[in-house]
Structures are given as C-alpha cells and as structure tokens.
Amino acid sequence: AHLAEVRFEQGSVVEANELLAWALPHMERSDGWFEIYAAGFGTAIRSALTTGADDAQAIIARMRTTATRRHLKQLELLAGIHEVEATLNTGRFGDAQVRADALGLDQLANTMKEEIPVYRQVAIAASVCRIKLCLSAENPAAALAEIDGMRHWGQRHGHGRLLITLSIL
Numbered sequence: 001a002h003l004a005e006v007r008f009e010q011g012s013v014v015e016a017n018e019l020l021a022w023a024l025p026h027m028e029r030s031d032g033w034f035e036i037y038a039a040g041f042g043t044a045i046r047s048a049l050t051t052g053a054d055d056a057q058a059i060i061a062r063m064r065t066t067a068t069r070r071h072l073k074q075l076e077l078l079a080g081i082h083e084v085e086a087t088l089n090t091g092r093f094g095d096a097q098v099r100a101d102a103l104g105l106d107q108l109a110n111t112m113k114e115e116i117p118v119y120r121q122v123a124i125a126a127s128v129c130r131i132k133l134c135l136s137a138e139n140p141a142a143a144l145a146e147i148d149g150m151r152h153w154g155q156r157h158g159h160g161r162l163l164i165t166l167s168i169l
Helices: 002-009 013-029 034-049 053-070 073-089 093-103 105-113 120-136 140-157 160-168
Strands: none
Touching: 002 013, 002 034, 013 034, 013 053, 034 053, 034 073, 034 120, 053 073, 073 093, 073 105, 073 120, 093 105, 093 120, 105 120, 105 140, 120 140, 120 160, 140 160
C-alpha cells in the first residue's frame, strides 16, 4: 500500500494500480493498521479520480465496508472526507459543501487546534479538505487563514508532506 502511494506520487499510476490490485483485497480481508488502510484506499481513490468519479465512489464504498468490519471510526471519517473531495473533483461544489456539513467537516478540522486530537490524520485531512472547499467557494482569505494555521503546525512537527500540500494549495 505504501509502495503504491509512492509510485502514484512519482507519476507511475499504472504501477501503483497494479500494486493496489494486489494490496487492497488483502487489506480488506486482514487486520491492519489504520495508516496502511488510509494509504492504500487513499491512493486508490486519488487514482480512480483520474478515470472517473464512479470508480472513486466504488473505492470509497469498499473503504467504508472495511471500516465497518474492522470497527475503525477514523477510517469511516476519512472515507467521508474522500467523498467530499471526490464531489469537489466533479465540480459539484454545492453538493460537496452539503456532504461536508453532514459529515461535520468543520468540527473535524477544528480538532487540529487541540494539542492531542483523537484522530490527528483525520483532522489533517479535514483541514486540507476545508481549504479546498474555501478555494472552490472563491474565499481565498479563509483558505489562507487555514493554510497559515496548518503550516505552523506542520513546521513545528516536521510534517514535510503536509507542508508541500499546503504550498501547492
């Protein structure tokens, strides 16, 4: 799953998908760490978004099924965040905001202000998603305010990948 994530980030989408074709079924049948599930499903969703929203929704459904079976609340929340982002990717900004509100995205993102949130990776994903929603709503001031807060946390904790994502946004 992590190797597929690296290959996808390097632009080797075909190789990433081949690795995921093997990894995801094993992940769905086996116990594992949240981080492994998040990396595998997240990469599969991002890859599927390059071919179509329906493919991404199918992966999100698989992610939710795995979350339910493994009793991983944070994986379920992350699936919801991916669903908001997939909706944004289709250009349906109003629908994305409705999904974000139903998920409680703002509350999840606000936990980044806590020293030790219950689900840090979910809080990061929610904050990044909220930035994308702000940009889609043509509210750059709100996006920049969120980016500044996240950048401060990322620098303090040495979270290089987050800092790169924030710079791109």
